[in-house]
Amino acid sequence: MKRFDYVRANDVGEAVAALAASPAARIIAGGTNLVDLMKYDVETPERVIDINRLPLNTIEATESGGLKIGALVSNADLAYDSRIAERYPLLSSALLAGASPQLRNLATTGGNLLQRTRCYYFYDTGTPCNKREPGSGCPAIEGVNRIHAILGTSDQCIATHPSDMCVAMAALDAKVHVIGPGGERTIAFEDFHRLPGDMPEKDTNLQPGDLITAVELPAEDFTAHHSYLKLRDRQSYAFALVSVAAALKIEDGRITQARLALGGVAHKPWRDTEAEAMLKNSTPGVASFSAAAAKVLETARGYGENSFKIDLARRAIVRTLKQAADGTPQSQTDKRIR
């Protein structure tokens, strides 16, 4: 690991000032992604700013009836918080589908948002990679790409965003609260992560010097009809090949509201509002679910090893919507998919 200066911030103001003073510094929260990448010399910050003493570890009610989750709330504390488990079970489920109990104790909400891709070439400094070294090339496009993206790719990068938590947050229409040199602002989840385009080195629309302070969930109720289905090479402690978050409201046998987001398929959590609009007012069933899946995957493209993901995603969407409609969400301990 490359040597670095260590700075401990005691409040938000200190952290923002420390970031402004050295924009090339990296914040450390749980460290589960940053320390990993520093060990591979993929991240080589000259300064590391420790934000663990900041008072950002609470979950609070908002005036509009939602919840505001502090950036330092751990993935375990978030998943098991009774308000989250009762009112946002989709989010609890996605969190518990991720990583391991040990890692969920360390991983934070802010760090999970900003975790980087698991693309093998990104991790291997002996190979080119446009995300790690802009302009060096993307060996994944014609190389080993079983875990790579099928939607929203570019000729510069086909990496995926590996988070489970973020897929549920995208479906739940969360907002990200940020503070930077210019003050505070709120970013819609949809606009937080970005597609690779010709700047794959940028994962998000954050500006240099930005600190994430919280994620806000609106007051919507999808508790009756939701499911998070994660498909992977190993039943636990593995990243998603494809995952689907579905949330529905159903009244008198008709879908009145639909949310649909995918993980493991794109450079960002992939929410499709057009597919959601198609589901709205339809009768829940294989016909409408298949039509929505076809819509989501209309522009999907495989790169060889990952081409199987297109059909896998299609089936996963239909199954997850069915689980949601039936009120039988996927269990994250009983791995059988029903």
Add this chain to the structure above:
Amino acid sequence: MSSQDAQSLSPAAVPIRLTINGTERRLQVEPWTTLLDLLREQEGLTGSKKGCDHGQCGACTVLIDGKRANSCLVLAVVKDGAEITTIEGLGQPGNLHPMQEAFIEHDAFQCGYCTPGQICSAVALVQEGRAHTREEIREYMSGNICRCGAYTNIVDAIEDVLGQSSTLREAAE
């Protein structure tokens, strides 16, 4: 004597305080030292193992303020003030923790390399109180890989301790 005295630390070393297995320690650590390396190299506590050094195996699992965590991904300096429990702190020869006893009883290891991490993780699993079935034990132990494949006996050992703790709980009620 800790082996730290024999090491030359860079001027970047930072003073921190940790309670390790019940003993308060004032230490100098370089910021890039992981908790795992601190425990093994500076403190001579080699029970916690380095399997992958990247959060992928669980061999380095210790309890930080009572919660299980992969010590290979934690910078020691970040945990200034914390309480750390390693396998050495859970029990010692002649005074074993019930989970250590159960692992021996059920033959829950072969080479033993993953075992300290498995036991720390299992102790936390019991305290968390979320696993009630074998299926749940397996899921909540998935962060600990065993290259020898002793999984079936590991689940037996944990089930045994869980059974005892629920019997105890019932008896106390």
